[in-house]
Amino acid sequence: MKIGIADTTFARVNMGAVAIDELKRHATLRIERYTVPGMKDLPVACKKLIEERGCDLVMALGMPGGKDKDKLCAHEASQGLQLAMLMTNKHIIEVFVHEDEAKDDRELAWLLEQRTREHAVNAVKLLLYPRELERDAGTGQRQGFPDAGPARQ
């Protein structure tokens, strides 16, 4: 199995390095990394990781800025990721942390790292342990901030 890691020079934490560190704790996988300037360059990078470098799943790591214009860029990148998945029949796990989700740089760095790590675990489950996801169906899992939990206690 091979996992692709696509990240950006725009983000303010080395999300790619974090993802690779976490993946190595959970499984022995081949890893391909592809760093691009910004979020909008991620979809084609992910598709190339799948089609030209043989990845079975890709993590798309990005950090949209807090302005309206940045939100729209993130939306366009997300639509591109959807299309890339449907053209390849492979999962691309979108790990986007909006700069304004955090109250300061310290929390931002924490959130970027934490969400990336938790999604790296999801990537491993999707590829290798799908039954573990099924077991957690409907339990209000979140990545980064605390889980919401099930609606019925």
Place this chain on the structure above:
Amino acid sequence: MKIGIADTTFARVNMGAVAIDELKRHATLRIERYTVPGMKDLPVACKKLIEERGCDLVMALGMPGGKDKDKLCAHEASQGLQLAMLMTNKHIIEVFVHEDEAKDDRELAWLLEQRTREHAVNAVKLLLYPRELERDAGTGQRQGFPDAGPARQ
């Protein structure tokens, strides 16, 4: 006939289990289940259920959160589902319950279950009894909350 059930660990009720329970009350169908982390992972999961596991119809079960960012995620997932349907010529019934449609966790749990059950019935009709849908054309059917009914009484 085989029906695919795609659901998420993000949702706060086990929508997949509810759908399967309801389907079994109405028809003898083979069922494939595929649980993913979040809504944006649903479209490619549905396409894989159709193309790689031979499903004739898929139910895509999700619970968007109440924030603007969550609404946009749901929109992107919906666009992906549209594309997946058009690429496969198969129905994917989108069952999304927005967290802010319910006034509290209790109503949320009820609505998640009720809408899932009513759409499971629609899935059976689309596959096996299309004339029943034609008979109800234009009668203001709703899933979850009460029907609106026809405009002319």
Place this chain on the structure above:
Amino acid sequence: MKIGIADTTFARVNMGAVAIDELKRHATLRIERYTVPGMKDLPVACKKLIEERGCDLVMALGMPGGKDKDKLCAHEASQGLQLAMLMTNKHIIEVFVHEDEAKDDRELAWLLEQRTREHAVNAVKLLLYPRELERDAGTGQRQGFPDAGPARQ
């Protein structure tokens, strides 16, 4: 020539029956009907009417509700219809009446029927009498409410 009629159980008037009634007044055409639960099920139904049941043109009949969430559903369905047309090179006439275009149920029922009838005439012209549309180019035609007329009197 064969026309497809796709409509919903969500709408509050039997738009499919209205369309078929009007089409029969203007031309001898074979008609295929396909009723689905909601608007988002229309694009793939239209594509199936074209590709699996041989329709030369389809009318997509829907009634979006008045809430923001419903407007977004209509937008997603419209995007799906655009894509379905471009994938098939066939016209799909979108006949959507937003519930909040009418001031009460009575006007809603009238508008749903009237707009459906006027678009059924457009469907016939697109298929059989394209020169009649060219003759009316730029004359401010509307379906349902009164025509706007040309900007220069």
Place this chain on the structure above:
Amino acid sequence: MKIGIADTTFARVNMGAVAIDELKRHATLRIERYTVPGMKDLPVACKKLIEERGCDLVMALGMPGGKDKDKLCAHEASQGLQLAMLMTNKHIIEVFVHEDEAKDDRELAWLLEQRTREHAVNAVKLLLYPRELERDAGTGQRQGFPDAGPARQ
């Protein structure tokens, strides 16, 4: 060379006739015309002009109304035109005049005609004189209202 002209019965000026008149002043081209009811019917009409009637470039002429609902229709039509271009590798020049760009019917008629004429000239340049466009790169050209001009005088 053949140019396609797609226009609507919804618009309030015969934009198709204006475009054809202007094109004939600048080049000897074969012209195919296709009038449809509304903006959302334009993308597939343009694609058919290219693929079924052999056009090398198409002008898509439309006049969105001033309401929010109309703006959304224009957006959906624009997305469809983008897709049609990318599926065919041919230019489709979108000439949309929003009804609320003009202060009254008189200005609207003027703007509809003027923008159509200026874009007809662009169509000719794209097909026959691409170097003329390159010469004007970055000079703040506008169609209809006055040019903005370069940022540095």
Place this chain on the structure above:
Amino acid sequence: MKIGIADTTFARVNMGAVAIDELKRHATLRIERYTVPGMKDLPVACKKLIEERGCDLVMALGMPGGKDKDKLCAHEASQGLQLAMLMTNKHIIEVFVHEDEAKDDRELAWLLEQRTREHAVNAVKLLLYPRELERDAGTGQRQGFPDAGPARQ
């Protein structure tokens, strides 16, 4: 290696000439230029540069105006660029400067030139020196205005 440069007559600085000047400082590359009227003509121009003129990467240079209508045009163009990339598996670097990002014409001219130059360097790195991008992953790089820098100092 061949780089395509797509720009517009709508922009208020000759972005194409700036990009070509910068590219020549960093690498010996063949360059193809394609000037179109406006932003919405860029996606198909980029796709033609890739598929018909053999470009390995394209820069799409545009300057959206400051009105809501212009923002929507930029969004539609961006979606088209995403699709063009995914259809060709080639990078298209979107260099858009919104007219209202600058406080006056002088700053606008500076920003248009500066962002174009910095993205030209990115283009060279994507094609020839991908390890340089990987080295800068997560360092908060920006194009035009100052870099944001990493979240952890």
